[in-house]
Amino acid sequence: MTVRRTSYARAPQTPAEAAADLELLGFEFYLFTDQATGLDSVIYRADDGYRMAQARPAAGWPGPASDSVTVSERPVPRLTPAAAEDRLEALGQPFVFFVNRETGRGSLLYHRYDGHYGLVAPASVTALPRDLPSRPVPGPV
Numbered sequence: 423m424t425v426r427r428t429s430y431a432r433a434p435q436t437p438a439e440a441a442a443d444l445e446l447l448g449f450e451f452y453l454f455t456d457q458a459t460g461l462d463s464v465i466y467r468a469d470d471g472y473r474m475a476q477a478r479p480a481a482g483w484p485g486p487a488s489d490s491v492t493v494s495e496r497p498v499p500r501l502t503p504a505a506a507e508d509r510l511e512a513l514g515q516p517f518v519f520f521v522n523r524e525t526g527r528g529s530l531l532y533h534r535y536d537g538h539y540g541l542v543a544p545a546s547v548t549a550l551p552r553d554l555p556s557r558p559v560p561g562p563v
């Protein structure tokens with residue numbers, strides 16, 4: 423069950439600014455609007471820096487966003503929040519970044535510390551589903 427919904431409405435940022443906010447806030451991932459492309463994006467910690475994924479990666483992206491930020495070229499899945507929950511459980515990852523089929527915008531579903539799920543979506547998205555299926559998250563979080 424999703425017990426927390428969060429939105430973001432900050433001004434567009436560069437990947438370096440988003441990485442700085444991620445560190446400042448102590449987050450594992452950070453959803454933002456990329457200044458260069460205007461796309462919903464997520465940045466997260468990777469082996470030697472940060473990795474960024476975008477809701478609709480552009481063909482011919484110029485390469486790394488900076489020395490410490492690489493950009494994923496993989497397409498982001500288009501899912502409902504319930505399907506994102508299934509994917510999150512199947513992959514065993516701490517979060518799943520997806521384009522919400524219901525809104526067309528980038529969203530992120532994650533495991534919360536209390537065993538529930540959290541959903542992060544753009545502030546301009548007003549019609550979020552009320553709840554995902556009530557299913558406990560297996561194992562420690």
